[in-house]
Amino acid sequence: MDEAAVGTRRTSGDEARTIQSPSEPSLWREFLRGFLRVLRANPLTFIGFILVLIISVVALLVVLVPLVSSVILGHTVLVTPYDPNALSTDYGQPPSASHLLGTDNLGQDVFSRIVAALPLDLAIGFGITGFALLVGGGLGLVAGYWDEPRTLGGAVSVIILRITDVFLAFPSLVLALAIAASLGRGTGPSMLAILLTWWPYYVRLARGEVLAVKHQPYVMAARAGGVSEVRILFRHVLRNLAEPLLVYYTLDVGTVIVTFSTISFIGIGVPLGVPEWGSMVESYERFLLTLPWTVLSAGAAIFVTVLAFSLFGDGLRDILDPRSRRALVQAAVPSTLAAKVAAAAEA
């Protein structure tokens, strides 16, 4: 069974790799095969994957098409059916063929505004989470790997962990709000506010994984075999860290989008006039009962985006974590004698 094969590789694969050095593509092929398998076994993961793909492509188009068209054609072509900030006399129109999601109280096309907001929200989600992953993950790696007491590394790791504890001790949204409010309304200040408060959890996550991995027999075997510490860190420890961090990253992109839109909802995020989902919910909330399509469309945009990343990340966890993967496959595939033997062999 493929799953069992992947599982055995993961547990004992590193010693085998140093001795036999099998080629990298086979690892990828096995990962892809497992990936496709779980996509088929779990339709929700598949939906999430497709949605993430569509959202990302649309966001790219919204940014690239006006740029490319202005260079090639000399005038900008918008992806959105209307200019997102153009006012018109069609106030409060319900959804129709000409206005897919209707118009708001100022006659602006709601669909155009939602699509126009996509690149900003998505870039903030990917960017801030990526920064937190690099900074927090790096600090966690250092804090977990060199934590011998009474050494320079130990002292550094204690300092890192104490600072992390301070940041983890209070809700990041409150600090982000305080920073954003102090810096004044704007996209930059609210991004900076989230950036400053987002990295600590990655320190804990990375450190925990390093601590779990670094005393594994294969790490000791590598050290006994004369592999340098830096090489052990990058080839043997970091590789095991990549999976949980990747899963958390995927789930976290949605959380960052929600946090950013919350700051905008409260009125200290993006400036007035910039299409952003959170500030759209804020300005349309009083129309929930009269022009429901305005506030519900903006809300649905955040909902679908976050849901897509959650479904995808959740499924990714099932794919990457051999224990839950085994349980999932056992539940999804009728238990045959072969499956039982494979599961027993894996355990």
Added chain:
Amino acid sequence: MTRNNSDLIIFIGKRLLQLVPVILGVVVITFFFTHVAVQNPCAIWAGPHATQDQIAACRLKFGLDSPLTDQFWAYLSSLVTGDWGTNPTTEIPVLSTISTAFPATLELVLASLAIMTVLGIPLGVIAANGAGRWADHFVRTFYLSGWATPTYLGAVILAIGVGPVLGLPTKGDFSSTPTFPRPTHMSVVDALLNLNLPAAGDAVLHLILPASALAFLNLGIATRMTRTSMLEVLPLDFVKTARMKGLSEFRVLYKHALRNALITTITILGLTAGVLLSGTVVIENIFQWPGMGEYAFGAITGYNFKGTIGVVIIFAIVVVISNLIADVLYGLLDPRVEWR
């Protein structure tokens, strides 16, 4: 491996000692961010029509002309002596507002934790037991919906859409300002202590929507953790043994498997204190619930720095203590854990 109670007391003592550097760090971070970023808060505090003289008097009154480090030491020494400062515009002491706002938030958070536990854990068990089948997909869609709904969106829909339709109150904690004494500042508890049943019923009605909004958004955490840890426990031998003994499915799932799976869920619930407190900032603001979240919102947007720092200190204490409670509970439930 033996454990005794003195180890537990030392463990708790050590953890409480760690609160000191954490709070110091929290105060330093919040103080410098707020004071460095806002150059002239007196222009805001003294009002839009203040003259130069009034602004200068305000700067003198709040000591804004002295160096930032001097201001910090002055604030820190007054903080230690129990003077947490006042709101610069209303002159109300920070601590007196916090002492009435904190119980209100505690009540809201406890109510939503109750909803989360009662709904979330069974949903997680159902999802894990039918992993990969329709029940699992349904439960996962449900909890991911809660996860994916931004706090403010859920609260706005409940406050503006659902509340008026169901006839539930959406503002504050009582329909009319209560005339009875309020020893605890928790609406339901105070009404019950005064044996005022109509007021207690009114308070419960006011609690339903904000508590549901807070619970719905975090239901996913309880459900997801229960599902994940049940998935780890269900394939184990003792569950098979329980099934082979012919125990009913309910006993197998809830008495044998869940008891072992709950350890993780309880720990994670303790760690959600921070998430819940973040949620209160938005939810209390929308439902005008007179708690810490609403106070935090007003303090942050009104440049009430001392109020902001006060709220952040209290939030930090709550997060550290609830993490400690989670750790202690974890140790009590799992005898293999050593106190250290």
